[in-house]
Amino acid sequence: MSIPRPVRLLPVLVASALVSSAGAQLLGTPAQTLAQPVLKGMAVSGNVARQGTTTITLDTAGGYVVGILTNAASLDDLARGVGAGWGLDAANLPKLRGNLSNPQLLTAARAGFVDLTDDAGTDLIALKVTGEGSATRYQAYVAVNIWPDSAFPATKAVTGTATAPVTLRVFSDFQCPYCKQMWDTAMPAWRKDSATYRVMHYEFPLSFHRNAQGAAEASECALAQGKFWPFADQLFANYQSWTPLDPKDAPAKYAGYAKAAGLDTAAFKACVGQRTFRSSVEAQVQAGLKVNVQGTPTVYLNGLKLSNYADAQEVARARAVTTAQHSAASLIEERLKLFR
Structure with a gap:
Protein backbone atom coordinates (compact mmCIF):
# COMPACT_ATOMS: atom_id res chain seq x y z
CA MET A 1 0.00 0.00 0.00
CA ILE A 146 22.44 0.17 -1.53
CA TRP A 147 21.81 2.10 1.66
CA PRO A 148 24.55 1.92 4.30
CA ASP A 149 23.73 0.79 7.82
CA SER A 150 24.17 4.39 8.96
CA ALA A 151 21.11 5.41 6.91
CA PHE A 152 18.84 3.49 9.28
CA PRO A 153 18.10 4.40 12.90
CA ALA A 154 19.05 2.14 15.76
CA THR A 155 16.32 -0.18 16.97
CA LYS A 156 15.96 -2.76 19.71
CA ALA A 157 13.17 -4.55 17.85
CA VAL A 158 15.64 -7.11 16.53
CA THR A 159 15.67 -10.87 16.20
CA GLY A 160 18.36 -13.17 14.79
CA THR A 161 22.06 -13.48 15.49
CA ALA A 162 24.44 -10.56 15.10
CA THR A 163 26.60 -12.65 12.74
CA ALA A 164 23.74 -13.52 10.36
CA PRO A 165 24.79 -12.86 6.74
CA VAL A 166 21.44 -11.31 5.87
CA THR A 167 20.01 -8.29 7.64
CA LEU A 168 16.38 -7.53 6.83
CA ARG A 169 15.16 -4.07 7.78
CA VAL A 170 11.38 -4.05 7.73
CA PHE A 171 9.23 -0.90 7.77
CA SER A 172 5.74 -1.98 8.73
CA ASP A 173 2.27 -0.81 9.74
CA PHE A 174 0.27 -3.05 12.08
CA GLN A 175 -3.02 -2.10 10.40
CA CYS A 176 -1.72 -2.77 6.89
CA PRO A 177 -3.22 -6.00 5.46
CA TYR A 178 -0.10 -6.57 3.36
CA CYS A 179 2.04 -6.37 6.50
CA LYS A 180 -0.15 -9.00 8.14
CA GLN A 181 0.32 -11.17 5.07
CA MET A 182 4.09 -10.78 5.39
CA TRP A 183 3.92 -11.55 9.12
CA ASP A 184 1.91 -14.69 8.46
CA THR A 185 4.01 -15.98 5.55
CA ALA A 186 7.61 -14.77 5.28
CA MET A 187 8.27 -13.59 8.83
CA PRO A 188 8.00 -17.01 10.55
CA ALA A 189 10.68 -18.46 8.26
CA TRP A 190 12.97 -15.47 8.80
CA ARG A 191 12.63 -15.68 12.56
CA LYS A 192 13.09 -19.44 12.62
CA ASP A 193 16.33 -19.27 10.63
CA SER A 194 18.02 -16.91 13.05
CA ALA A 195 21.50 -17.93 11.90
CA THR A 196 20.76 -16.62 8.41
CA TYR A 197 18.37 -13.72 8.98
CA ARG A 198 18.68 -10.81 11.38
CA VAL A 199 15.37 -8.95 11.26
CA MET A 200 15.04 -5.33 12.36
CA HIS A 201 11.56 -3.84 12.66
CA TYR A 202 10.73 -0.15 12.17
CA GLU A 203 7.45 1.59 12.71
CA PHE A 204 5.84 3.18 9.66
CA PRO A 205 2.13 3.75 10.47
CA LEU A 206 0.22 5.13 7.51
CA SER A 207 -1.90 8.18 8.22
CA PHE A 208 -5.04 6.75 6.61
CA HIS A 209 -5.02 3.73 8.98
CA ARG A 210 -6.67 5.26 12.00
CA ASN A 211 -5.37 2.70 14.53
CA ALA A 212 -1.91 2.28 13.06
CA GLN A 213 -0.26 5.05 15.09
CA GLY A 214 -1.71 3.79 18.35
CA ALA A 215 -0.72 0.20 17.62
CA ALA A 216 2.82 1.32 16.75
CA GLU A 217 3.12 3.23 20.02
CA ALA A 218 1.75 0.23 21.93
CA SER A 219 4.32 -2.06 20.32
CA GLU A 220 7.07 0.34 21.39
CA CYS A 221 5.72 0.09 24.94
CA ALA A 222 6.02 -3.68 24.62
CA LEU A 223 9.54 -3.26 23.27
CA ALA A 224 10.45 -1.26 26.38
CA GLN A 225 9.66 -4.41 28.36
CA GLY A 226 11.60 -6.63 25.95
CA LYS A 227 8.41 -8.15 24.55
CA PHE A 228 8.07 -6.57 21.11
CA TRP A 229 7.88 -9.79 19.11
CA PRO A 230 5.26 -11.66 21.20
CA PHE A 231 3.15 -8.48 21.36
CA ALA A 232 3.44 -7.92 17.62
CA ASP A 233 2.38 -11.53 17.11
CA GLN A 234 -0.71 -10.81 19.19
CA LEU A 235 -1.55 -7.70 17.19
CA PHE A 236 -1.43 -9.55 13.88
CA ALA A 237 -3.13 -12.67 15.23
CA ASN A 238 -6.05 -10.51 16.41
CA TYR A 239 -6.01 -8.20 13.39
CA GLN A 240 -9.74 -8.49 12.72
CA SER A 241 -10.65 -7.58 16.30
CA TRP A 242 -8.90 -4.26 16.87
CA THR A 243 -8.44 -2.71 13.42
CA PRO A 244 -12.15 -1.77 12.94
CA LEU A 245 -12.43 -0.11 16.35
CA ASP A 246 -12.69 3.56 17.13
CA PRO A 247 -9.16 4.62 18.16
CA LYS A 248 -10.37 5.45 21.68
CA ASP A 249 -11.50 1.86 22.16
CA ALA A 250 -8.40 0.12 20.82
CA PRO A 251 -6.15 0.53 23.93
CA ALA A 252 -8.35 -1.85 25.90
CA LYS A 253 -7.66 -4.51 23.29
CA TYR A 254 -3.94 -3.75 23.37
CA ALA A 255 -3.93 -4.31 27.13
CA GLY A 256 -5.39 -7.78 26.63
CA TYR A 257 -2.75 -8.60 24.04
CA ALA A 258 -0.06 -7.29 26.39
CA LYS A 259 -1.24 -9.67 29.10
CA ALA A 260 -1.21 -12.58 26.66
CA ALA A 261 2.33 -11.62 25.63
CA GLY A 262 3.53 -11.69 29.24
CA LEU A 263 3.92 -7.95 29.85
CA ASP A 264 3.46 -6.00 33.08
CA THR A 265 0.03 -4.72 32.07
CA ALA A 266 -0.08 -1.85 34.56
CA ALA A 267 3.17 -0.42 33.24
CA PHE A 268 2.03 -1.10 29.68
CA LYS A 269 -1.26 0.75 30.16
CA ALA A 270 0.51 3.75 31.66
CA CYS A 271 2.96 3.80 28.76
CA VAL A 272 0.18 3.66 26.16
CA GLY A 273 -1.98 6.20 27.99
CA GLN A 274 0.86 8.69 28.26
CA ARG A 275 1.86 8.13 24.61
CA THR A 276 5.42 7.67 25.83
CA PHE A 277 6.76 6.62 22.46
CA ARG A 278 4.85 8.95 20.17
CA SER A 279 7.99 10.86 19.21
CA SER A 280 9.94 7.62 18.70
CA VAL A 281 7.37 6.36 16.20
CA GLU A 282 7.33 9.67 14.37
CA ALA A 283 11.14 9.63 14.21
CA GLN A 284 11.08 6.17 12.64
CA VAL A 285 8.62 7.36 10.02
CA GLN A 286 10.88 10.28 9.15
CA ALA A 287 13.86 7.93 8.95
CA GLY A 288 11.89 5.71 6.59
CA LEU A 289 11.09 8.64 4.31
CA LYS A 290 14.79 9.45 4.11
CA VAL A 291 15.49 5.99 2.69
CA ASN A 292 12.57 6.32 0.28
CA VAL A 293 9.99 4.16 2.01
CA GLN A 294 6.80 4.75 0.03
CA GLY A 295 4.46 2.20 1.55
CA THR A 296 4.25 -0.88 3.74
CA PRO A 297 5.73 -3.33 4.09
CA THR A 298 9.07 -2.17 2.73
CA VAL A 299 11.99 -4.56 3.18
CA TYR A 300 15.70 -3.85 2.72
CA LEU A 301 18.07 -6.80 2.40
CA ASN A 302 21.56 -5.74 3.47
CA GLY A 303 20.58 -2.21 2.44
CA LEU A 304 19.11 -3.17 -0.95
CA LYS A 305 15.42 -2.33 -1.28
CA LEU A 306 13.38 -5.34 -2.38
CA SER A 307 10.51 -4.89 -4.79
CA ASN A 308 9.00 -8.22 -3.68
CA TYR A 309 10.25 -9.82 -0.47
CA ALA A 310 8.35 -13.03 -1.39
CA ASP A 311 10.20 -13.49 -4.69
CA ALA A 312 12.82 -16.16 -3.97
CA GLN A 313 14.85 -15.26 -7.06
CA GLU A 314 14.97 -11.58 -6.17
CA VAL A 315 15.99 -12.39 -2.60
CA ALA A 316 18.71 -14.74 -3.88
CA ARG A 317 20.06 -12.05 -6.23
CA ALA A 318 20.04 -9.44 -3.48
CA ARG A 319 21.87 -11.78 -1.14
CA ALA A 320 24.40 -12.70 -3.85
CA VAL A 321 25.35 -9.12 -4.71
CA THR A 322 25.48 -7.85 -1.13
CA THR A 323 27.48 -10.74 0.34
CA ALA A 324 29.94 -11.27 -2.53
Whole structure:
Protein backbone atom coordinates (compact mmCIF):
# COMPACT_ATOMS: atom_id res chain seq x y z
CA MET A 1 0.00 0.00 0.00
CA SER A 2 1.48 3.34 -1.00
CA ILE A 3 1.43 6.83 0.48
CA PRO A 4 1.64 10.21 -1.23
CA ARG A 5 5.15 11.70 -1.43
CA PRO A 6 6.41 15.07 -2.61
CA VAL A 7 8.29 15.17 -5.91
CA ARG A 8 12.02 14.71 -5.33
CA LEU A 9 14.34 16.82 -7.49
CA LEU A 10 17.80 16.31 -8.88
CA PRO A 11 19.97 19.38 -8.32
CA VAL A 12 18.91 20.82 -11.68
CA LEU A 13 16.50 18.39 -13.29
CA VAL A 14 13.53 16.28 -12.26
CA ALA A 15 14.93 12.76 -12.21
CA SER A 16 11.76 11.23 -13.64
CA ALA A 17 12.33 13.22 -16.84
CA LEU A 18 15.33 11.00 -17.43
CA VAL A 19 13.79 7.69 -16.45
CA SER A 20 10.23 7.98 -17.69
CA SER A 21 10.69 4.95 -19.94
CA ALA A 22 13.21 3.09 -17.86
CA GLY A 23 13.05 -0.65 -17.47
CA ALA A 24 14.89 -2.78 -14.94
CA GLN A 25 17.99 -4.23 -16.56
CA LEU A 26 20.25 -3.81 -13.54
CA LEU A 27 20.69 -7.03 -11.54
CA GLY A 28 20.54 -9.08 -14.71
CA THR A 29 23.42 -11.29 -15.77
CA PRO A 30 26.26 -9.83 -17.88
CA ALA A 31 25.14 -11.92 -20.86
CA GLN A 32 21.57 -10.57 -20.61
CA THR A 33 22.80 -7.00 -20.31
CA LEU A 34 25.24 -7.16 -23.21
CA ALA A 35 22.66 -8.80 -25.47
CA GLN A 36 20.37 -5.77 -25.39
CA PRO A 37 19.53 -4.22 -28.76
CA VAL A 38 20.81 -0.80 -27.62
CA LEU A 39 24.34 -2.26 -27.58
CA LYS A 40 24.12 -3.92 -30.99
CA GLY A 41 27.25 -3.47 -33.07
CA MET A 42 29.61 -2.96 -30.14
CA ALA A 43 32.62 -5.22 -29.72
CA VAL A 44 32.43 -7.17 -26.47
CA SER A 45 35.39 -8.38 -24.44
CA GLY A 46 34.58 -9.78 -21.03
CA ASN A 47 32.35 -7.26 -19.29
CA VAL A 48 33.30 -4.34 -21.56
CA ALA A 49 31.58 -3.23 -24.78
CA ARG A 50 33.49 -0.90 -27.11
CA GLN A 51 32.82 1.07 -30.23
CA GLY A 52 35.28 3.72 -31.36
CA THR A 53 36.31 5.71 -28.30
CA THR A 54 33.21 4.70 -26.33
CA THR A 55 33.46 2.08 -23.60
CA ILE A 56 30.61 0.62 -21.57
CA THR A 57 31.82 -1.34 -18.55
CA LEU A 58 29.70 -3.63 -16.43
CA ASP A 59 30.36 -3.88 -12.70
CA THR A 60 29.30 -7.25 -11.35
CA ALA A 61 28.93 -8.74 -7.89
CA GLY A 62 27.81 -12.27 -7.17
CA GLY A 63 27.34 -12.86 -10.90
CA TYR A 64 24.92 -9.98 -11.48
CA VAL A 65 25.29 -6.52 -12.97
CA VAL A 66 25.12 -3.87 -10.25
CA GLY A 67 26.42 -0.88 -12.20
CA ILE A 68 27.22 0.30 -15.72
CA LEU A 69 29.92 2.88 -16.40
CA THR A 70 29.82 4.68 -19.75
CA ASN A 71 32.67 6.78 -21.12
CA ALA A 72 31.67 8.37 -24.42
CA ALA A 73 32.56 11.11 -26.88
CA SER A 74 28.94 11.78 -27.83
CA LEU A 75 25.56 12.10 -26.17
CA ASP A 76 24.24 9.40 -28.50
CA ASP A 77 26.70 6.87 -27.07
CA LEU A 78 26.12 8.16 -23.55
CA ALA A 79 22.44 7.43 -24.03
CA ARG A 80 23.26 3.88 -25.16
CA GLY A 81 25.14 3.15 -21.95
CA VAL A 82 22.52 4.71 -19.68
CA GLY A 83 19.77 3.02 -21.68
CA ALA A 84 21.47 -0.36 -21.22
CA GLY A 85 21.40 0.16 -17.46
CA TRP A 86 17.74 1.02 -17.53
CA GLY A 87 16.66 -1.68 -19.98
CA LEU A 88 15.44 0.80 -22.61
CA ASP A 89 14.30 -0.18 -26.07
CA ALA A 90 16.31 1.35 -28.90
CA ALA A 91 13.22 3.35 -29.89
CA ASN A 92 13.45 5.27 -26.61
CA LEU A 93 17.09 6.32 -27.00
CA PRO A 94 16.34 9.58 -28.89
CA LYS A 95 14.15 10.77 -26.04
CA LEU A 96 16.80 9.85 -23.49
CA ARG A 97 19.45 11.57 -25.59
CA GLY A 98 17.30 14.69 -25.66
CA ASN A 99 16.95 14.66 -21.89
CA LEU A 100 20.68 14.15 -21.41
CA SER A 101 21.36 17.19 -23.60
CA ASN A 102 19.45 19.50 -21.27
CA PRO A 103 21.77 22.55 -20.83
CA GLN A 104 21.17 22.78 -17.08
CA LEU A 105 21.96 19.11 -16.66
CA LEU A 106 25.17 19.40 -18.68
CA THR A 107 26.23 22.45 -16.68
CA ALA A 108 25.73 20.57 -13.42
CA ALA A 109 27.59 17.58 -14.86
CA ARG A 110 30.68 19.76 -15.33
CA ALA A 111 31.10 19.57 -11.57
CA GLY A 112 29.84 16.00 -11.44
CA PHE A 113 26.87 14.84 -9.41
CA VAL A 114 25.30 11.72 -7.98
CA ASP A 115 21.61 11.32 -7.20
CA LEU A 116 18.75 8.86 -7.08
CA THR A 117 16.92 8.23 -10.33
CA ASP A 118 13.40 8.29 -8.87
CA ASP A 119 11.33 8.52 -5.70
CA ALA A 120 11.52 4.75 -5.13
CA GLY A 121 15.23 5.18 -4.43
CA THR A 122 16.23 1.85 -5.97
CA ASP A 123 18.80 3.15 -8.48
CA LEU A 124 21.50 5.80 -8.73
CA ILE A 125 22.75 7.94 -11.60
CA ALA A 126 26.02 9.86 -11.75
CA LEU A 127 27.07 12.21 -14.56
CA LYS A 128 30.23 14.11 -15.43
CA VAL A 129 31.34 16.16 -18.45
CA THR A 130 34.95 17.11 -19.16
CA GLY A 131 36.78 18.82 -22.01
CA GLU A 132 35.58 21.32 -24.59
CA GLY A 133 34.52 21.20 -28.21
CA SER A 134 35.69 18.10 -30.06
CA ALA A 135 37.54 16.98 -26.91
CA THR A 136 34.34 16.81 -24.82
CA ARG A 137 33.90 13.53 -22.94
CA TYR A 138 30.79 12.30 -21.18
CA GLN A 139 30.74 9.88 -18.27
CA ALA A 140 27.68 8.27 -16.72
CA TYR A 141 27.21 5.62 -14.11
CA VAL A 142 23.91 3.92 -13.34
CA ALA A 143 23.81 1.49 -10.44
CA VAL A 144 21.60 -0.13 -7.88
CA ASN A 145 21.27 1.88 -4.70
CA ILE A 146 22.44 0.17 -1.53
CA TRP A 147 21.81 2.10 1.66
CA PRO A 148 24.55 1.92 4.30
CA ASP A 149 23.73 0.79 7.82
CA SER A 150 24.17 4.39 8.96
CA ALA A 151 21.11 5.41 6.91
CA PHE A 152 18.84 3.49 9.28
CA PRO A 153 18.10 4.40 12.90
CA ALA A 154 19.05 2.14 15.76
CA THR A 155 16.32 -0.18 16.97
CA LYS A 156 15.96 -2.76 19.71
CA ALA A 157 13.17 -4.55 17.85
CA VAL A 158 15.64 -7.11 16.53
CA THR A 159 15.67 -10.87 16.20
CA GLY A 160 18.36 -13.17 14.79
CA THR A 161 22.06 -13.48 15.49
CA ALA A 162 24.44 -10.56 15.10
CA THR A 163 26.60 -12.65 12.74
CA ALA A 164 23.74 -13.52 10.36
CA PRO A 165 24.79 -12.86 6.74
CA VAL A 166 21.44 -11.31 5.87
CA THR A 167 20.01 -8.29 7.64
CA LEU A 168 16.38 -7.53 6.83
CA ARG A 169 15.16 -4.07 7.78
CA VAL A 170 11.38 -4.05 7.73
CA PHE A 171 9.23 -0.90 7.77
CA SER A 172 5.74 -1.98 8.73
CA ASP A 173 2.27 -0.81 9.74
CA PHE A 174 0.27 -3.05 12.08
CA GLN A 175 -3.02 -2.10 10.40
CA CYS A 176 -1.72 -2.77 6.89
CA PRO A 177 -3.22 -6.00 5.46
CA TYR A 178 -0.10 -6.57 3.36
CA CYS A 179 2.04 -6.37 6.50
CA LYS A 180 -0.15 -9.00 8.14
CA GLN A 181 0.32 -11.17 5.07
CA MET A 182 4.09 -10.78 5.39
CA TRP A 183 3.92 -11.55 9.12
CA ASP A 184 1.91 -14.69 8.46
CA THR A 185 4.01 -15.98 5.55
CA ALA A 186 7.61 -14.77 5.28
CA MET A 187 8.27 -13.59 8.83
CA PRO A 188 8.00 -17.01 10.55
CA ALA A 189 10.68 -18.46 8.26
CA TRP A 190 12.97 -15.47 8.80
CA ARG A 191 12.63 -15.68 12.56
CA LYS A 192 13.09 -19.44 12.62
CA ASP A 193 16.33 -19.27 10.63
CA SER A 194 18.02 -16.91 13.05
CA ALA A 195 21.50 -17.93 11.90
CA THR A 196 20.76 -16.62 8.41
CA TYR A 197 18.37 -13.72 8.98
CA ARG A 198 18.68 -10.81 11.38
CA VAL A 199 15.37 -8.95 11.26
CA MET A 200 15.04 -5.33 12.36
CA HIS A 201 11.56 -3.84 12.66
CA TYR A 202 10.73 -0.15 12.17
CA GLU A 203 7.45 1.59 12.71
CA PHE A 204 5.84 3.18 9.66
CA PRO A 205 2.13 3.75 10.47
CA LEU A 206 0.22 5.13 7.51
CA SER A 207 -1.90 8.18 8.22
CA PHE A 208 -5.04 6.75 6.61
CA HIS A 209 -5.02 3.73 8.98
CA ARG A 210 -6.67 5.26 12.00
CA ASN A 211 -5.37 2.70 14.53
CA ALA A 212 -1.91 2.28 13.06
CA GLN A 213 -0.26 5.05 15.09
CA GLY A 214 -1.71 3.79 18.35
CA ALA A 215 -0.72 0.20 17.62
CA ALA A 216 2.82 1.32 16.75
CA GLU A 217 3.12 3.23 20.02
CA ALA A 218 1.75 0.23 21.93
CA SER A 219 4.32 -2.06 20.32
CA GLU A 220 7.07 0.34 21.39
CA CYS A 221 5.72 0.09 24.94
CA ALA A 222 6.02 -3.68 24.62
CA LEU A 223 9.54 -3.26 23.27
CA ALA A 224 10.45 -1.26 26.38
CA GLN A 225 9.66 -4.41 28.36
CA GLY A 226 11.60 -6.63 25.95
CA LYS A 227 8.41 -8.15 24.55
CA PHE A 228 8.07 -6.57 21.11
CA TRP A 229 7.88 -9.79 19.11
CA PRO A 230 5.26 -11.66 21.20
CA PHE A 231 3.15 -8.48 21.36
CA ALA A 232 3.44 -7.92 17.62
CA ASP A 233 2.38 -11.53 17.11
CA GLN A 234 -0.71 -10.81 19.19
CA LEU A 235 -1.55 -7.70 17.19
CA PHE A 236 -1.43 -9.55 13.88
CA ALA A 237 -3.13 -12.67 15.23
CA ASN A 238 -6.05 -10.51 16.41
CA TYR A 239 -6.01 -8.20 13.39
CA GLN A 240 -9.74 -8.49 12.72
CA SER A 241 -10.65 -7.58 16.30
CA TRP A 242 -8.90 -4.26 16.87
CA THR A 243 -8.44 -2.71 13.42
CA PRO A 244 -12.15 -1.77 12.94
CA LEU A 245 -12.43 -0.11 16.35
CA ASP A 246 -12.69 3.56 17.13
CA PRO A 247 -9.16 4.62 18.16
CA LYS A 248 -10.37 5.45 21.68
CA ASP A 249 -11.50 1.86 22.16
CA ALA A 250 -8.40 0.12 20.82
CA PRO A 251 -6.15 0.53 23.93
CA ALA A 252 -8.35 -1.85 25.90
CA LYS A 253 -7.66 -4.51 23.29
CA TYR A 254 -3.94 -3.75 23.37
CA ALA A 255 -3.93 -4.31 27.13
CA GLY A 256 -5.39 -7.78 26.63
CA TYR A 257 -2.75 -8.60 24.04
CA ALA A 258 -0.06 -7.29 26.39
CA LYS A 259 -1.24 -9.67 29.10
CA ALA A 260 -1.21 -12.58 26.66
CA ALA A 261 2.33 -11.62 25.63
CA GLY A 262 3.53 -11.69 29.24
CA LEU A 263 3.92 -7.95 29.85
CA ASP A 264 3.46 -6.00 33.08
CA THR A 265 0.03 -4.72 32.07
CA ALA A 266 -0.08 -1.85 34.56
CA ALA A 267 3.17 -0.42 33.24
CA PHE A 268 2.03 -1.10 29.68
CA LYS A 269 -1.26 0.75 30.16
CA ALA A 270 0.51 3.75 31.66
CA CYS A 271 2.96 3.80 28.76
CA VAL A 272 0.18 3.66 26.16
CA GLY A 273 -1.98 6.20 27.99
CA GLN A 274 0.86 8.69 28.26
CA ARG A 275 1.86 8.13 24.61
CA THR A 276 5.42 7.67 25.83
CA PHE A 277 6.76 6.62 22.46
CA ARG A 278 4.85 8.95 20.17
CA SER A 279 7.99 10.86 19.21
CA SER A 280 9.94 7.62 18.70
CA VAL A 281 7.37 6.36 16.20
CA GLU A 282 7.33 9.67 14.37
CA ALA A 283 11.14 9.63 14.21
CA GLN A 284 11.08 6.17 12.64
CA VAL A 285 8.62 7.36 10.02
CA GLN A 286 10.88 10.28 9.15
CA ALA A 287 13.86 7.93 8.95
CA GLY A 288 11.89 5.71 6.59
CA LEU A 289 11.09 8.64 4.31
CA LYS A 290 14.79 9.45 4.11
CA VAL A 291 15.49 5.99 2.69
CA ASN A 292 12.57 6.32 0.28
CA VAL A 293 9.99 4.16 2.01
CA GLN A 294 6.80 4.75 0.03
CA GLY A 295 4.46 2.20 1.55
CA THR A 296 4.25 -0.88 3.74
CA PRO A 297 5.73 -3.33 4.09
CA THR A 298 9.07 -2.17 2.73
CA VAL A 299 11.99 -4.56 3.18
CA TYR A 300 15.70 -3.85 2.72
CA LEU A 301 18.07 -6.80 2.40
CA ASN A 302 21.56 -5.74 3.47
CA GLY A 303 20.58 -2.21 2.44
CA LEU A 304 19.11 -3.17 -0.95
CA LYS A 305 15.42 -2.33 -1.28
CA LEU A 306 13.38 -5.34 -2.38
CA SER A 307 10.51 -4.89 -4.79
CA ASN A 308 9.00 -8.22 -3.68
CA TYR A 309 10.25 -9.82 -0.47
CA ALA A 310 8.35 -13.03 -1.39
CA ASP A 311 10.20 -13.49 -4.69
CA ALA A 312 12.82 -16.16 -3.97
CA GLN A 313 14.85 -15.26 -7.06
CA GLU A 314 14.97 -11.58 -6.17
CA VAL A 315 15.99 -12.39 -2.60
CA ALA A 316 18.71 -14.74 -3.88
CA ARG A 317 20.06 -12.05 -6.23
CA ALA A 318 20.04 -9.44 -3.48
CA ARG A 319 21.87 -11.78 -1.14
CA ALA A 320 24.40 -12.70 -3.85
CA VAL A 321 25.35 -9.12 -4.71
CA THR A 322 25.48 -7.85 -1.13
CA THR A 323 27.48 -10.74 0.34
CA ALA A 324 29.94 -11.27 -2.53
CA GLN A 325 33.63 -11.00 -1.68
CA HIS A 326 33.70 -7.72 -3.61
CA SER A 327 30.25 -6.54 -2.62
CA ALA A 328 28.04 -4.36 -4.73
CA ALA A 329 28.25 -1.56 -2.16
CA SER A 330 32.06 -1.41 -2.28
CA LEU A 331 32.21 -1.60 -6.09
CA ILE A 332 29.63 1.14 -6.51
CA GLU A 333 31.19 3.43 -3.94
CA GLU A 334 34.56 3.15 -5.66
CA ARG A 335 33.02 4.11 -9.01
CA LEU A 336 31.14 7.05 -7.53
CA LYS A 337 34.42 8.63 -6.47
CA LEU A 338 34.88 9.47 -10.16
CA PHE A 339 31.89 11.81 -10.01
CA ARG A 340 32.38 13.58 -6.71
